[in-house]
Amino acid sequence: MKERMIVLANVSKAFGDIKAVDGLNFHVNKGEILGLLGPNGSGKTTTIRLINGVIFPDEGEIKVLGLDTVKDGNEIRSTTGVVTESAGLYENMTAQANLEFFGRIYGLSNQDLSGRINRLLGQFGLEDRRNSKVSRFSTGMKKRLSIARALLHKPEILFLDEPTTGLDPESSRDVLTYIKRLNREEGITILVCTHNLPEAEGLCNRYIFLDSGRIIEQGRLEDMIEKYTTSVQMEIQFSGTLGDTLSGASSYELKPSGRVLVTLEDRKQVPKFLRRLANKVDIYSVNMLNNNLEQLYFEVRRAFYEKTGNGGHN
């Protein structure tokens, strides 16, 4: 069995009347990237705070590396790194000064620190800006510095709260590349909260869907897609005469420039359908439309609301 880095057992936390987290049970395995998904206010940030022991659960128990978050908070925090929604950097200080400051807070020796800072600044492409004040940084640079900051003490677990919000596509891609590389090369376990589903899809190994502090679904993308989508939707680009090749589809719709949108009742029909089609026409591309995370997200939420009778977005 894989080593479990984080285990939550029946964890609840309320702020006044609001149940921010309500009976959470899940674990995070060593070396995985877990995506925590859910609408605003579903309890993602609260979950990160609970796991890091900066707030305590009303009920339940959280273990990080076998340590209890209520009793051993500081020990846990010395093995975790958190990138908060706001960058959390000192704007009046330079990149270098920020890293030096946090390095001292984490108890790094001067020797370790200067080597570590050089490496991280290089890794995150901030070497030539090390002596600029953070207030002059772009949002993307701040985010990268913020991640570098969270990695100073070589944490075993990294928490990323909406790491790409507010970034342009290029900066987002850079940040995602860094995150993936960290996970691949250094084996860091990562828990990431995000609203950007296409990004999450390329990043995470496993997902947890939250709603009002509760888990409404969890698992690997393939498994959840199998569970939630029986029918398949695809967009096919072709040239030639279709004839009766589309008769196996439950519905289809012809689109301009040689494309057709096809819905099949069951994903098991896909191979046979495509084989038959390929015999008749030239196929240039097949685009699966409802097997991505974004589609799944809405499926999961729709199913949840049907089950609970809850009318929709809260």
Next chain:
Amino acid sequence: MRRRAMAAIIKKDIRAVSDNVQIWLPIIIVPLVFTVVLPIVIILLTKYQSPAGSSAWELPMKLLDKMPMGSMQDEINSFPTLQQKVIFIGLNYIFLPLFLLIPAMVSSTVAANSFVGEKERKTMETLLYSPISEVDLFISKVLAPFITSMAVTVVCFIIYGIVVNLFTYDIFQGVIFPRPNWYLTAFLLSPAVSVLSIFFNVYISARVKGFQEAYQLGAMVVLPILAIFYSQLMGVFFLSNVMIVLISLIFFAASALLILSTGKSFNRNKLFESQIK
């Protein structure tokens, strides 16, 4: 290791103020006015204005009438001329409470910045995600304004001494500053004022939304100082050595009460639940 983390926080909190002109300019101007400009004005007024009917003479003379008998009277009466008496009362007694505005304002500004400013800029959150103990963090955040305030106070004490002695030397044919009551002011009452104003800021930091509000509310620490100033002018009491020690003790006691009632709210859990969004 703990020491290093604490030193880093203190250094950073002091730099946050020294890097920001809008914050440190008022900190510099107020002491400058009270230690250089005002004393010089008073001294020059007594030099070039005749005693009769002049406002510069009025207050110290009234005060002289109300002086308690004994050593304080003797001290004043040891100066032969009226001008000497007036200058001595003005610079040694009337100015003393005004000097306290320096530690009060400096520590209040730095404390507002280090407690509320850090929350407002959302760096407190990052800091609390680190493994630093709350006690270490609290002590560092109290020491930053205290050290700044005491450094400014001592520098001002020296400047005031130089200005006073320089401008009165020809009048007294000697050095009149500092007397024991000023040593007590600089090294006992000023620290007491600093501590009180820092702890008052900790108290309000849990209740305000932003730095500006904290800064304005924090200015309330000048009230007891103004009370002392007017009490002395009205002749309620004089800032004798005993009185200075007594006031210091009262300030320290008030600080202790403040911190006993709010120190507990400086804790990760409470900060995250009620103050960090």
